[in-house]
Amino acid sequence: MTGTAAIRTVGLTKRYGSVTAVDGIELDVPPGDIYGFLGPNGSGKTTTVRMLLGLVLPTAGTVEVLGARIPKHARSVLYRVGALVEAPAAYGHLGARANLSIMDAAGPGGSRRTRRARIDQALEQVGLAGVGRRPVKAYSLGMRQRLGIAAALLRKPDLLILDEPTNGLDPRGIQEIRQLLLDLNASAGTTIFLSSHLLSEVEHLCRRIGVVDRGRLVLQDSLAALRAPTGSVVLRTPDPEWAVGVLDGDLRERSGDRLVVRAADPAELNARLVGHGIRIIELTEERRTLEEVVLAATTGSADRVDGAVPSTTGPRAEVLSNDDSAWDRPPAGPPVPLPTRRPTAPPHWQATRDTPEPASDWQPLPTWTKPAQGAPDDPAPVTAEPGAGWAPPPTWAEPAQPAPPDSTPVPAEPGLGWQPPQNRTEPAQPAADDPAPIPAEPGLGRKASPDGAEPALPAPGDPEPGLVSGWEPPPSRTEPAQREPADPGPTPSEPGPSEAGQAGSDQSEARSEESA
Amino acid sequence: MIGVELVKMLRRPRTWVVIALIDALPTLVAFLLALTDVGPRPGTGPAFLSAVLNNGVLFPAAALAIVLPLFLPVSVAIVSGDSIAGEAQAGTLRYLLARPAGRTRLLVAKLITVLVFVAMAVVVVVVTAYFVGTSLFGTGQLLGGNIVSVSGEPLTPQQAVLRTLLAMAYVAFSMLGVAAMAVFLSTLTDSPLAAAMGALAFLVASSLLLTLDAADSIRPYLPTRYWLAFVDLFRQPILWRDIVRGVGLQALYVAVLLGAAWANFTTKDIKS
Numbered sequence: 001m002t003g004t005a006a007i008r009t010v011g012l013t014k015r016y017g018s019v020t021a022v023d024g025i026e027l028d029v030p031p032g033d034i035y036g037f038l039g040p041n042g043s044g045k046t047t048t049v050r051m052l053l054g055l056v057l058p059t060a061g062t063v064e065v066l067g068a069r070i071p072k073h074a075r076s077v078l079y080r081v082g083a084l085v086e087a088p089a090a091y092g093h094l095g096a097r098a099n100l101s102i103m104d105a106a107g108p109g110g111s112r113r114t115r116r117a118r119i120d121q122a123l124e125q126v127g128l129a130g131v132g133r134r135p136v137k138a139y140s141l142g143m144r145q146r147l148g149i150a151a152a153l154l155r156k157p158d159l160l161i162l163d164e165p166t167n168g169l170d171p172r173g174i175q176e177i178r179q180l181l182l183d184l185n186a187s188a189g190t191t192i193f194l195s196s197h198l199l200s201e202v203e204h205l206c207r208r209i210g211v212v213d214r215g216r217l218v219l220q221d222s223l224a225a226l227r228a229p230t231g232s233v234v235l236r237t238p239d240p241e242w243a244v245g246v247l248d249g250d251l252r253e254r255s256g257d258r259l260v261v262r263a264a265d266p267a268e269l270n271a272r273l274v275g276h277g278i279r280i281i282e283l284t285e286e287r288r289t290l291e292e293v294v295l296a297a298t299t300g301s302a303d304r305v306d307g308a309v310p311s312t313t314g315p316r317a318e319v320l321s322n323d324d325s326a327w328d329r330p331p332a333g334p335p336v337p338l339p340t341r342r343p344t345a346p347p348h349w350q351a352t353r354d355t356p357e358p359a360s361d362w363q364p365l366p367t368w369t370k371p372a373q374g375a376p377d378d379p380a381p382v383t384a385e386p387g388a389g390w391a392p393p394p395t396w397a398e399p400a401q402p403a404p405p406d407s408t409p410v411p412a413e414p415g416l417g418w419q420p421p422q423n424r425t426e427p428a429q430p431a432a433d434d435p436a437p438i439p440a441e442p443g444l445g446r447k448a449s450p451d452g453a454e455p456a457l458p459a460p461g462d463p464e465p466g467l468v469s470g471w472e473p474p475p476s477r478t479e480p481a482q483r484e485p486a487d488p489g490p491t492p493s494e495p496g497p498s499e500a501g502q503a504g505s506d507q508s509e510a511r512s513e514e515s516a
Numbered sequence: 517m518i519g520v521e522l523v524k525m526l527r528r529p530r531t532w533v534v535i536a537l538i539d540a541l542p543t544l545v546a547f548l549l550a551l552t553d554v555g556p557r558p559g560t561g562p563a564f565l566s567a568v569l570n571n572g573v574l575f576p577a578a579a580l581a582i583v584l585p586l587f588l589p590v591s592v593a594i595v596s597g598d599s600i601a602g603e604a605q606a607g608t609l610r611y612l613l614a615r616p617a618g619r620t621r622l623l624v625a626k627l628i629t630v631l632v633f634v635a636m637a638v639v640v641v642v643v644t645a646y647f648v649g650t651s652l653f654g655t656g657q658l659l660g661g662n663i664v665s666v667s668g669e670p671l672t673p674q675q676a677v678l679r680t681l682l683a684m685a686y687v688a689f690s691m692l693g694v695a696a697m698a699v700f701l702s703t704l705t706d707s708p709l710a711a712a713m714g715a716l717a718f719l720v721a722s723s724l725l726l727t728l729d730a731a732d733s734i735r736p737y738l739p740t741r742y743w744l745a746f747v748d749l750f751r752q753p754i755l756w757r758d759i760v761r762g763v764g765l766q767a768l769y770v771a772v773l774l775g776a777a778w779a780n781f782t783t784k785d786i787k788s
Contacts, residue, residue: 055785078615
């Protein structure tokens with residue numbers, strides 16, 4: 001943040017004719033940081049990196065690297081920067097040492113006396129110490145990549161600017177390089193600027209990230225802040241029905257044995273559930289994955305990305321444009337347990353704002369006497385068992401009455417946006433009566449704003465039209481909304497509560513019916 | 517930086533292959549002449565060849581005349597065309613510039629490397645030709661060691677050596693126009709082949725226009741116009757007029773083309 005930022009750009013802009021490749025990017029990388037620079041292909045990442053190194057000259061704006069202006073004072077400072085720009089490159093007819101020696105001699109700051117030792121050390125660091133005199137043209141992709149990293153490390157740089165440093169490496173190699181970078185950062189305080197579209201890479205390594213989209217920096221924050229707990233807890237239990245009862249209005253989402261619950265304190269929640277004799281298989285704080293953060297921040301219209309070449313852009317383009325399939329894909333990030341394919345993202349935003357709502361909406365009993373009437377038609381298996389154990393929770397006593405023979409858990413669900421199977425034929429009713437959570441989300445989705453502002457839309461009266469209209473524009477966030485009401489459908493109709501895998505197809509079915 | 521570039525060139529097998537090939541042609545000519553003893557009639561064929569049969573000391577000059585029109589310019593175009601575009605194609609240009617090598621420094625180093633290459637090629641050709649010529653054709657004992665100049669007057673061996681050195685310098689200098697053209701094109705494209713071919717096209721066009729009477733008015737400005745003026749160095753006395761003009765013309769081409777190369781390269785976005 002001071003004048004000695006490792007990298008700072010102000011209003012950095014690059015235009016190629018009428019195309020603006022980079023548009024007013026303001027990077028700020030403090031010394032000692034590990035910074036992840038993310039964005040789809042063609043979003044201006046590489047152009048930005050090249051401007052940092054003085055390879056591409058900015059149309060407007062300034063670049064400061066290690067306190068010196070680039071490209072004007074590049075000579076006085078760039079020798080302290082190790083760079084890997086796109087692919088590594090070397091003279092194919094020469095060996096690794098000759099290549100490193102030539103590169104080292106080609107600029108300032110590389111003392112001839114220490115060269116030999118530095119080359120040996122760099123090769124050692126990247127695991128090429130025994131490479132001998134073999135010419136580089138005989139190297140594998142991974143070896144070339146290692147050589148490129150060795151070249152970047154040769155002068156023990158204060159700043160490393162790396163573009164896809166683990167490209168072409170196998171998992172072990174990736175792990176090695178990651179550890180090497182972490183060590184360098186910890187021991188020598190080397191600032192690392194990592195440009196990548198491998199989200200897992202960045203997630204494992206970086207402390208701050210900047211997300212660039214269509215040439216603009218749309219996000220720059222610490223990873224910890226971006227991935228802060230969402231105020232919800234994801235848990236799996238073999239007794240989901242009981243848990244649903246105990247959890248009452250705090251339940252935000254359910255698929256099979258996996259529940260997403262609003263809870264400020266996971267420990268307290270755990271104690272509460274265990275206190276009720278509910279067994280817990282797994283319980284974690286819900287966090288947004290980096291993928292969700294990035295997808296929320298980038299728009300990536302399909303036409304633009306389609307033109308780009310291979311790699312992750314393809315899938316991402318789909319993700320951004322095609323609602324349902326995108327969300328059915330398991331998120332890449334680790335924290336969300338995978339067995340269910342449920343989208344985990346959207347609810348969080350709502351969670352922070354709407355927490356009180358379900359409770360208040362929940363009270364009007366009439367709302368859910370209706371589903372209760374429907375309950376008799378319900379398949380017995382699901383409801384029967386829990387009924388017995390379910391009695392204790394006091395709040396539920398009342399609702400239980402309207403549907404005497406039938407078990408109670410069923411009514412519990414409608415509160416969460418559940419619709420009994422038959423309401424596929426008449427979806428409007430229960431949905432309309434349903435409490436806020438459902439409608440709230442389409443509103444969020446449409447905005448595609450990560451903070452989940454705009455609870456305006458949720459009009460609890462008619463979620464249905466909102467849903468329909470809400471999901472033709474791609475902004476990735478919409479679809480969970482539709483899914484929410486449709487979702488639970490399958491659960492009761494299909495006795496096995498754990499068949500989350502089918503959720504996807506069932507949803508689309510449900511949705512097509514709804515929109516029809 | 518210059519040292520680095522020289523090392524890179526010298527360690528490149530291609531450099532030596534090209535020089536060997538350049539050298540092979542005059543050597544072959546010498547052997548054929550010696551075997552058949554049939555020289556071109558005076559005034560026809562490459563310069564000096566008719567005189568070589570009498571005195572091998574003139575063969576270096578003859579060898580220069582043999583490689584000058586095509587072999588030398590082709591090799592110079594290849595090496596200079598490769599200078600920037602070759603680095604760009606290999607991807608090493610971005611690393612050199614991010615090192616930072618400095619764009620002007622890199623360009624200057626590349627130019628000097630090309631210069632050294634031309635000098636090496638000329639020296640190798642002349643030295644080989646001297647040994648081949650003197651061993652195959654003798655040193656002209658019949659004329660008392662003197663050499664018959666192009667204008668008929670005799671030259672002493674010292675004069676001949678001096679003039680051969682001057683001829684080498686002039687031939688090397690004549691190549692700079694091609695080199696500058698190829699370097700300029702090399703900063704425009706990322707394909708070394710395109711740069712080399714572009715420079716050759718420039719030469720071919722010039723040679724073609726030289727033979728065209730309609731192009732009379734622009735003839736003095738064609739880059740290849742004064743190339744063979746080095747023959748005038750072997751007149752007695754030396755006919756300086758064309759040589760001076762040749763040097764001036766080459767200097768002009770070099771200045772303009774290198775200026776363009778520098779202006780382009782220092783303001784270029786390196787996207788390779």
